[in-house]
Amino acid sequence: MERTTRTLAAALLALLAAACGKEGSPPVKGPTADELPRYQVAAGFRLPGSATWAKAQRRGHLVVGAKEDQPYMGEKDPATGVYSGFDIEIAKMLSASLGFDPKTVEFRTIASANRETALQNGQIDYYVGTYTINDNRKKLVGFAGPYYLAGQSLLVRTDEKDVRGPQDLAGKRVCSAAGSTPYQRIEKDYPRADLVAYDTYSICVDNLLTYQVAAVTTDDTILMGYAAKVPDELKVVGKPFSREPYGIGVPRGDNTLRFALDDALAAHEKNGDWQKAYDATLGLSGRKATPPPPIDRYPAS
Numbered sequence: 001m002e003r004t005t006r007t008l009a010a011a012l013l014a015l016l017a018a019a020c021g022k023e024g025s026p027p028v029k030g031p032t033a034d035e036l037p038r039y040q041v042a043a044g045f046r047l048p049g050s051a052t053w054a055k056a057q058r059r060g061h062l063v064v065g066a067k068e069d070q071p072y073m074g075e076k077d078p079a080t081g082v083y084s085g086f087d088i089e090i091a092k093m094l095s096a097s098l099g100f101d102p103k104t105v106e107f108r109t110i111a112s113a114n115r116e117t118a119l120q121n122g123q124i125d126y127y128v129g130t131y132t133i134n135d136n137r138k139k140l141v142g143f144a145g146p147y148y149l150a151g152q153s154l155l156v157r158t159d160e161k162d163v164r165g166p167q168d169l170a171g172k173r174v175c176s177a178a179g180s181t182p183y184q185r186i187e188k189d190y191p192r193a194d195l196v197a198y199d200t201y202s203i204c205v206d207n208l209l210t211y212q213v214a215a216v217t218t219d220d221t222i223l224m225g226y227a228a229k230v231p232d233e234l235k236v237v238g239k240p241f242s243r244e245p246y247g248i249g250v251p252r253g254d255n256t257l258r259f260a261l262d263d264a265l266a267a268h269e270k271n272g273d274w275q276k277a278y279d280a281t282l283g284l285s286g287r288k289a290t291p292p293p294p295i296d297r298y299p300a301s
Contacts, residue, residue, distance in 0.1 A: 037276040039092060039268075045099030049256040052125050053098060061104035064091045065118050065127035065249070068109040069202035071225030072282045074129050076109065083107045086221075087246075089277035090147055091128040094248065097264030111199045113179030116140040119251050126261070127249035130219055132181045133296070142254060143247035144261035147274070149293045150219040151240025152182045155226060157208060158235050163215050165238035169193035172214040175204035182218045185242060201226075209233060219244050221282060228285040245293055255300040262295050 047053040056062045066083055068076035074087040092102035110118045115131060118124050119141045130150070133143045156163050163172060170192035176183040178197040186195055196213065198204055204216040205226050216223065220240050227234045248265075250258050268274050269292055278289045 036089065036280050037093070037273055039096035039102055039273060041096045041101055042099045045097075047098065047256060047260055050254055050260070052122075052251055052254045052257050053260075055122070056098075056100065056125050061106055062095050062098065062100050062125045063106045063108060063123070064095070065110035065115065065124040065129060066091065066107045067129040067200075069200050070130060070222045071229055072285045073221055073225060075225075076107075084281070086148075086278060086282040087128045087130065089281055090248070090274075091126075093268045093273050093277065094126070094128075094261055094264050097267065098260065111179070112177045113199065115179075115249060119249055122251070125250075126257070130222060130244075131247055131249050132219075132244045133247040134181065137249075138298075138301075139252075141252045142250040142258045143296075144250060144258045145247035145265060145295060146245035146293050147248070147265050147269075148221070148246040149290065150221045150244040150246060152185060152217060152242040152244060153220040153223055153240050154237050155205070155208065155216040155218075155223040155234055156214065156237055157211075158231075158233060160214065160235075160237075163237060166190050166193075166217075166241055169215065173212070174215045174217055175207055175213040176217050177201055177204070180218065181244065182242075186217055205234075221285075221287065224285045224287050225282070245296075252301075259297065262297050265292075266295055 066087060067074035068083065070085065073085040074083065075085050076083050092105060095102045095105050108124055110124065110127065115127055116137065119127060133146055154163060154166065162168060169190050171194065173194045173196060174186060175196050175198065176186060178199060183195065183197055186193055201216065201218055201222060204213065207213045208216050220236060223236045227236050248261050250261065274292060275289065283289060
């Protein structure tokens with residue numbers, strides 16, 4: 001069977017059919033369109049001083065970078081091309097606050113290693129895709145938020161007995177996404193692990209299910225989404241061993257846009273949109289919501 005790793009559903013379909021002789025894919029898990037929140041579009045909104053917003057206004061819609069293979073966070077339906085997940089809802093509610101109908105957002109899949117370049121080159125207006133805020137990245141791009149606090153963890157097969165935390169990774173093949181914070185942490189803090197990298201986590205999960213790697217490591221939000229898809233095949237082990245504040249990446253220097261997004265996040269957290277979006281997406285993985293972290297309105301640089 002020809003296998004594709006562009007999305008989790010397609011990857012698991014091929015893998016489960018090959019390994020177990022079963023037909024059909026895992027059941028689709030996620031909200032229907034009528035279960036998602038509706039966001040009020042700000043009428044007559046203007047943002048003088050933001051070149052990014054002005055370009056989007058001339059275009060007539062926002063272009064937002066996202067992930068396409070992270071269940072309940074940012075996932076693209078291969079049949080319809082529609083994106084869904086908590087990150088996608090965050091992007092939509094911010095679009096409404098900036099005066100653009102969320103239905104008009106153009107999502108573009110951008111790999112972890114290419115996020116800064118996409119923002120610097122103007123390929124996207126902002127990026128929402130499990131994007132950890134850190135000082136090194138702030139030298140290259142700006143960040144609004146954070147809007148969520150995750151933590152790095154490990155995904156293994158349900159028959160795995162030897163890996164219970166990062167201390168058990170010595171001599172084990174461990175997979176993560178190239179250019180990601182989790183990859184860099186394993187490389188630095190657990191150098192005895194046999195670390196491999198790909199552009200997407202779906203390829204890592206593919207390799208995990210076919211016994212080519214012993215574990216996949218990234219944020220617990222992402223891993224719980226994969227485990228929830230096929231709980232008989234995969235599980236998340238151990239406690240999170242990092243703090244990953246997710247932010248909205250914007251072009252560095254466009255502080256007007258950054259501060260506007262900070263204001264929008266605060267408003268949507270206060271009016272309940274944030275919680276409704278969580279419950280309809282990431283909450284379906286079984287992970288209980290924790291209060292969003294304080295927004296970091298760091299000074300303009």
